[in-house]
Amino acid sequence: MNIYDLLITIDNNHPIRNKIKNFLECNTPPDISPEKDLDQFVTDGSNWQKKLFDQKVIGNFVPTEYGGCNISFYDEAVALETLALEGSPQIPGIFGLTMLCPILLRNGSNNQKAIIPKLVSGEIIACQLFSEPSAGSDLSSLQTKLTKTIDGYILNGQKIWTSFAKYAQLGFGIARLDDAQPRKKSEGICYFLIDMKNQPDKAVMVKPIRQISGEAEFCEVFFDNAFVSNENIIGDPNQGWKIAIETLLIERALLTFSRHTQTINLVKKIANIITEDFRKEFEHLISEFNLLRLVAYQNLEKLKQAPQNPDVWPGAESSADKLLWSENFKKFARFYRRLALKKDAATLRDAEKVYFYSLGRTIAAGTSEIQKLTIAQRLLGLPRSY
Numbered sequence: 506m507n508i509y510d511l512l513i514t515i516d517n518n519h520p521i522r523n524k525i526k527n528f529l530e531c532n533t534p535p536d537i538s539p540e541k542d543l544d545q546f547v548t549d550g551s552n553w554q555k556k557l558f559d560q561k562v563i564g565n566f567v568p569t570e571y572g573g574c575n576i577s578f579y580d581e582a583v584a585l586e587t588l589a590l591e592g593s594p595q596i597p598g599i600f601g602l603t604m605l606c607p608i609l610l611r612n613g614s615n616n617q618k619a620i621i622p623k624l625v626s627g628e629i630i631a632c633q634l635f636s637e638p639s640a641g642s643d644l645s646s647l648q649t650k651l652t653k654t655i656d657g658y659i660l661n662g663q664k665i666w667t668s669f670a671k672y673a674q675l676g677f678g679i680a681r682l683d684d685a686q687p688r689k690k691s692e693g694i695c696y697f698l699i700d701m702k703n704q705p706d707k708a709v710m711v712k713p714i715r716q717i718s719g720e721a722e723f724c725e726v727f728f729d730n731a732f733v734s735n736e737n738i739i740g741d742p743n744q745g746w747k748i749a750i751e752t753l754l755i756e757r758a759l760l761t762f763s764r765h766t767q768t769i770n771l772v773k774k775i776a777n778i779i780t781e782d783f784r785k786e787f788e789h790l791i792s793e794f795n796l797l798r799l800v801a802y803q804n805l806e807k808l809k810q811a812p813q814n815p816d817v818w819p820g821a822e823s824s825a826d827k828l829l830w831s832e833n834f835k836k837f838a839r840f841y842r843r844l845a846l847k848k849d850a851a852t853l854r855d856a857e858k859v860y861f862y863s864l865g866r867t868i869a870a871g872t873s874e875i876q877k878l879t880i881a882q883r884l885l886g887l888p889r890s891y
């Protein structure tokens with residue numbers, strides 16, 4: 506089975522595609538995935554990520570002074586896609602690469618930008634400290650507090666569902682400024698970076714949450730007088746909400762596109778074991794995936810000018826990318842599980858893991874209901890229903 510016979514790709518003569526094929530001919534990717542073994546995924550995946558960055562395969566949208574080539578998000582997306590098509594696994598530092606680096610390039614100080622090479626190479630794993638027990642979809646209800654002191658800020662509160670927190674050296678998140686007097690919930694929210702490891706004893710407690718898949722990809726994170734230096738505040742301390750929204754938009758656009766890797770890997774697995782009675786359904790799912798890829802490509806077109814042009818950033822259309830991809834991935838995973846019921850025990854075990862993992866994808870980065878609301882209100886201009 507040739508994956509290129511099944512999936513539509515555009516810009517097939519893009520120079521990065523050939524570069525990656527040549528690179529992979531000389532470098533064998535590790536056989537890793539977060540569903541299979543999380544620790545191994547992070548350890549082996551970080552080494553692999555470093556190699557990809559050193560060879561200028563990924564991270565090229567960052568300016569040359571940070572080790573990149575100043576190319577666009579669009580080109581970066583083509584690189585990530587080609588890696589997946591050619592059999593390279595996901596990388597563990599994907600949040601740093603597709604979320605935090607773009608945010609730092611757009612909003613960070615020179616000191617903050619200096620960490621970009623370590624984020625892109627996977628040397629620093631970053632985690633996203635947004636969700637709280639009572640602030641998920643309604644994120645601006647967050648309660649975690651930053652209190653100003655002479656030399657920085659003290660952070661208190663709890664975050665939850667923080668992916669890769671147990672591996673992360675750095676967190677990027679939002680909290681409410683203690684002394685703010687907001688007129689709206691979204692005011693007085695501060696965007697910060699936090700050193701997750703070098704903190705007073707018990708100031709940052711990370712408790713992994715075991716998921717139904719067996720893995721503990723995400724965690725609860727408790728802050729008890731943790732320290733955030735002045736240098737680690739991104740942008741105006743009162744204007745963090747705007748940067749949080751920018752983060753969600755780039756997450757739903759660039760990170761989601763990189764998540765196509767997961768479907769591509771799944772399509773390959775299924776194609777290897779497909780039987781005639783399942784073929785039609787498989788083809789139907791592939792058509793759906795191809796259609797959503799066309800939508801994603803169309804949205805990526807706009808990102809040919811970013812991050813270089815500061816006026817260009819993903820918009821509400823990224824909700825369509827996120828919604829369509831995660832719902833389709835879940836369908837593929839459910840299909841794989843049904844197919845695997847007729848196969849050996851190892852295949853079934855793998856399919857169960859992928860299936861359970863897929864359920865979380867329609868929740869992470871904003872649930873499907875929230876994406877639909879955004880599409881209805883922001884893209885279609887429909888009135889609010891409440």
Ligand SMILES: Cc1cc2nc3c(=O)[nH]c(=O)nc-3n(C[C@H](O)[C@H](O)[C@H](O)COP(=O)(O)OP(=O)(O)OC[C@H]3O[C@@H](n4cnc5c(N)ncnc54)[C@H](O)[C@@H]3O)c2cc1C
Pocket residue numbers: 632633634635636637638639640641642643665666667668669723865866868869870871872873874875878
């Ligand atoms: C695998 C995974 C990884 C994650 N990683 C991270 C991470 O790294 N960092 C981070 O900060 N967060 C992370 N999250 C958290 C994720 O962003 C939240 O779970 C998500 O935003 C939903 O919030 P909630 O869990 O509080 O659910 P709630 O907001 O309480 O929603 C519960 C249900 O109500 C529905 N609902 C809520 N409001 C509305 C509405 N207005 N209209 C219609 N329906 C509504 C939701 O769709 C959902 O079905 C992760 C989640 C998952 C599953």
